[in-house]
Amino acid sequence: MTSATEPESSASPPLHENLAMAPLCAVFRRYLKTNDLKYTPERADILNVIIERDDLFEVEELLLELRQHGYRVSKATVYRTIKLLQDAGIITQALFENKQAHYQLIYGKEARDYLVCMKTGQHQEFTSPELVELRNRICKERGWEPIGHRFQIYAHPPHTPTPPHD
Amino acid sequence: MTSATEPESSASPPLHENLAMAPLCAVFRRYLKTNDLKYTPERADILNVIIERDDLFEVEELLLELRQHGYRVSKATVYRTIKLLQDAGIITQALFENKQAHYQLIYGKEARDYLVCMKTGQHQEFTSPELVELRNRICKERGWEPIGHRFQIYAHPPHTPTPPHD
DNA sequence: TCACAATTGAGAAGTAATCTCAGTGTTAGA
DNA sequence: TCTAACACTGAGATTACTTCTCAATTGTGA
Incomplete structure (x- = not known):
């Protein structure tokens, strides 16, 4: 110590x-x-x-x-x-x-959501009030009480015209 | 892929x-x-x-x-x-x-999303077309091409007495 | 069929996370 | 001040999951 x-x-x-x-x-x-x-x-x-x-x-x-x-x-x-x-x-x-x-x-x-790049694995943070709303609605429909969530989108980054290999 | x-x-x-x-x-x-x-x-x-x-x-x-x-x-x-x-x-x-x-x-x-019980850790599967739509919109706004996603909601199950404060 | 590279099993090695336990504060009460 | 109680800590052992190694095997195209 x-x-x-x-x-x-x-x-x-x-x-x-x-x-x-x-x-x-x-x-x-x-x-x-x-x-x-x-x-x-x-x-x-x-x-x-x-x-x-x-x-x-x-x-x-x-x-x-x-x-x-x-x-x-x-x-x-x-x-x-x-x-x-x-x-x-x-x-x-x-x-x-x-x-x-x-x-x-x-x-x-705010809950932080991520856009994860399928090429590099890097992630970009974002928040979406609509997502929180949707989450709450989904819970409400089922009688659950939302505590938090985890949302990750996997995607290809912009300007990717299919460049497979050099 | x-x-x-x-x-x-x-x-x-x-x-x-x-x-x-x-x-x-x-x-x-x-x-x-x-x-x-x-x-x-x-x-x-x-x-x-x-x-x-x-x-x-x-x-x-x-x-x-x-x-x-x-x-x-x-x-x-x-x-x-x-x-x-x-x-x-x-x-x-x-x-x-x-x-x-x-x-x-x-x-x-369809992508499968999960409602995860904070009490037991069990998970319930669901799919949400709205979520997929939202996901695609979020990608589109940024110029990304969505491939997939992962969405988990953490929640307390129905019939739960109010959780202890603090 | 043959040659060769990909594949396999078994167990060793690696890695993240948890557990154990003896020793260390810290506090309350005599 | 002393003592008991008890949570806390560090170091290293341990566990749980995953990957790697390597010799033997197998599938595939020529």
């Missing part, structure tokens, strides 16, 4: 820059308190890095960034915290073709 | 199980031939079982069914063939929360 490079590490609570952090921290702390869990420095650091990122991330990337910030957190703790953050409704999994899961901030955001 | 020669064939009439096999075999064989690959007994057996199933399946289940049919195919070959069938556009991956991938027949079918 004690860090080699940046001993200041996580003991201090200086919330710099990101204003988005305050509410998310509050949500997380409330969730933890409700479930008799503790808001530890490690958990704070992890949420911190996720918020700064504000983008899709993999666990491995997250670990790397934690290291770069001088935070020392084990892989096990990262996985454990990610699970908590999911349960708290702060982040969500975004599965793509690849093996490992991606995660992203979701709390207070 | 690179060939776009017969997109019309999806407008097929209602087919018996057995009859459904013929066109799919043909598609697979054509794909294999095009790529200088061989139509082996193992590959035929695997496709056979997948067609009979006509449902979501995991690799482990597929292996089991192969055994039950008396087909002896190794796990490695099953994985390899699944990859080929995906490339041939015959089956597709359906990712859920769990670790392992699910697969399903896709060739000549």
Whole structure:
């Protein structure tokens, strides 16, 4: 737990820059308190890095960034915290073709949908209010209560006049 | 999947199980031939079982069914063939929360969407023409050519007492 | 038929995620 | 202050799924 490079590490609570952090921290702390869990420095650091990122991330990337910030957190703790953050409704999994899961901030955001390029595998984010509406209608028809969704469109990119090979 | 020669064939009439096999075999064989690959007994057996199933399946289940049919195919070959069938556009991956991938027949079918129960993890299949329409519109606006999509709604089932707050 | 490249099975190897467990805070109460 | 209780952590073992390796086999075109 004690860090080699940046001993200041996580003991201090200086919330710099990101204003988005305050509410998310509050949500997380409330969730933890409700479930008799503790808001530890490690958990704070992890949420911190996720918020700064504000983008899709993999666990491995997250670990790397934690290291770069001088935070020392084990892989096990990262996985454990990610699970908590999911349960708290702060982040969500975004599965793509690849093996490992991606995660992203979701709390207070529109659901994010993806246009996935069949050529390169890259994905473009978008949101669609119509989709949310459709989703809600589909649920309502069946008496279900919508919580979230996952939508990915697989497509060929523009300007593709069938170039099979060079 | 690179060939776009017969997109019309999806407008097929209602087919018996057995009859459904013929066109799919043909598609697979054509794909294999095009790529200088061989139509082996193992590959035929695997496709056979997948067609009979006509449902979501995991690799482990597929292996089991192969055994039950008396087909002896190794796990490695099953994985390899699944990859080929995906490339041939015959089956597709359906990712859920769990670790392992699910697969399903896709060739000549409507995209299948899922309502996933947040309580039990079970999923209910549905199709939505409106969703397909929306998907196509989203692509068109961006100049992309839609190939497929993946849509999962996460929801609480009917008759659920109001979930605990926070 | 023959030659050759693709294919196969069995098990090793790889990878992402989870689990185990001993040791570490942190808090409450005596 | 001391102590007990209990959640938390790191490191490494473990599990579950998937891919890879390689020697032996098989299908296909000439």
